[in-house]
Amino acid sequence: MAEQQSNTNNEKKPETKFATKLIHFGSEIDEHTGASSVPIYQASTFHHHDIFNPPVHDYSRSGNPTRQALEDYIALLEGGVRGFAFASGMAAISTAFLLFSNGDHVIVTEDVYGGTYRLLTTVLSRLGIDSTFVDMTDFEAVKAALKPNTKAVFMETPSNPTLKITDIAEIAVWAKSHELITLLDNTFMTPYHQRPIELGVDIVLHSATKFLGGHSDVLAGLAVAANESLGRRLKQLQNGLGTVLGSQESWLLMRGMKTLKARMEQSEQSARKLAEWLNGHAAVTRVYYPGLADHPRRDVHEKQSKGYGAVVSFDIGDGERAKAVLSRVKLPLVAVSLGAVESILSYPAMMSHAAMPPEVRHERGISDGLLRYSVGLEDIDDLIADLDQALKG
Numbered sequence: 001m002a003e004q005q006s007n008t009n010n011e012k013k014p015e016t017k018f019a020t021k022l023i024h025f026g027s028e029i030d031e032h033t034g035a036s037s038v039p040i041y042q043a044s045t046f047h048h049h050d051i052f053n054p055p056v057h058d059y060s061r062s063g064n065p066t067r068q069a070l071e072d073y074i075a076l077l078e079g080g081v082r083g084f085a086f087a088s089g090m091a092a093i094s095t096a097f098l099l100f101s102n103g104d105h106v107i108v109t110e111d112v113y114g115g116t117y118r119l120l121t122t123v124l125s126r127l128g129i130d131s132t133f134v135d136m137t138d139f140e141a142v143k144a145a146l147k148p149n150t151k152a153v154f155m156e157t158p159s160n161p162t163l164k165i166t167d168i169a170e171i172a173v174w175a176k177s178h179e180l181i182t183l184l185d186n187t188f189m190t191p192y193h194q195r196p197i198e199l200g201v202d203i204v205l206h207s208a209t210k211f212l213g214g215h216s217d218v219l220a221g222l223a224v225a226a227n228e229s230l231g232r233r234l235k236q237l238q239n240g241l242g243t244v245l246g247s248q249e250s251w252l253l254m255r256g257m258k259t260l261k262a263r264m265e266q267s268e269q270s271a272r273k274l275a276e277w278l279n280g281h282a283a284v285t286r287v288y289y290p291g292l293a294d295h296p297r298r299d300v301h302e303k304q305s306k307g308y309g310a311v312v313s314f315d316i317g318d319g320e321r322a323k324a325v326l327s328r329v330k331l332p333l334v335a336v337s338l339g340a341v342e343s344i345l346s347y348p349a350m351m352s353h354a355a356m357p358p359e360v361r362h363e364r365g366i367s368d369g370l371l372r373y374s375v376g377l378e379d380i381d382d383l384i385a386d387l388d389q390a391l392k393g
């Protein structure tokens with residue numbers, strides 16, 4: 001199987017800022033025809049014109065030019081050496097965890113995405129990959145979780161849905177001193193707001209289904225390796241497991257990613273307004289948003305991120321009131337997921353965290369009155385007026 005090299009022509013480009021990279025990422029103009037978008041190579045296999053000189057891509061599981069363009073694109077945005085595209089965020093995360101083997105141990109943030117928790121506790125546990133869940137806002141707790149067989153630390157910051165902040169650089173430095181691999185789920189921030197590789201992280205993961213895709217119309221996952229040796233190992237796993245993203249979805253994702261900055265900037269501005277407004281609302285007992293002055297780790301977040309993101313969680317006291325609000329809102333989609341052009345209101349207790357025992361849920365602040373608002377691109381005054389009428393009932 002020919003080892004595919006990155007085919008971007010970035011060498012020709014001047015060093016550019018993030019917004020320019022989003023548009024001029026190397027494959028934005030088709031080399032053969034000058035077409036203004038990456039062609040969708042809807043092919044499973046590639047003809048060997050000369051058997052002694054095989055084509056760059058020989059079979060689409062191992063490599064497809066459309067997917068390759070996307071993989072180079074995300075590697076460029078995250079500042080890593082090699083990118084990978086997968087069928088979903090969970091396919092990316094599962095593939096990355098298979099870097100580890102029977103007898104290995106990983107330290108994982110306790111409020112990790114529900115699907116990652118399920119993967120670790122029901123699948124990887126069966127394969128002998130053991131995990132310890134810790135509150136990563138407590139560095140001492142992270143250090144105390146180290147075992148002789150620990151191989152990795154998995155972070156997610158801000159966490160879901162209570163937006164707790166992990167100090168990325170602090171943990172990355174410590175992990176390196178113990179030769180641990182660091183992985184970070186960067187779904188909530190995207191590389192526009194947070195670039196973990198620059199802070200010492202080894203592998204960045206994404207559910208590209210969310211902000212990167214941005215339109216609630218494609219399911220995809222991405223991974224970026226900070227160095228060649230991890231890149232080679234991930235390539236072998238992606239090809240061996242066959243967890244790849246198809247070419248149609250690869251194209252759709254690139255189409256969405258081009259507007260990432262414009263969408264994130266607008267949604268974040270609105271999210272800040274929403275969080276401030278909720279903070280002053282009599283019916284709201286607590287607001288979780290790293291941009292609020294009273295967020296306990298706002299300073300840590302500001303040190304490592306360029307923005308606060310577009311997800312705001314808030315508590316309205318009890319489950320009955322939460323359900324009433326969900327039935328009364330008229331603008332947001334009431335749904336699982338986040339990070340889209342349309343606002344999405346989720347109810348963690350009955351959606352993403354329904355499988356968690358109520359005691360554990362409550363302990364982590366995921367009360368029956370907690371709602372999570374992912375702010376889209378609607379006019380913020382309309383969103384606030386709508387939520388206001390829903391809260392008044």
Ligand SMILES: *Cc1c(COP(=O)(O)O)cnc(C)c1O
Nearest residue numbers: 088089090113185187207209220
């Ligand atoms: C949605 C999500 C995932 C899983 O991604 P899928 O694309 O749904 O498989 C992983 N991590 C976070 C933080 C998510 O929000």
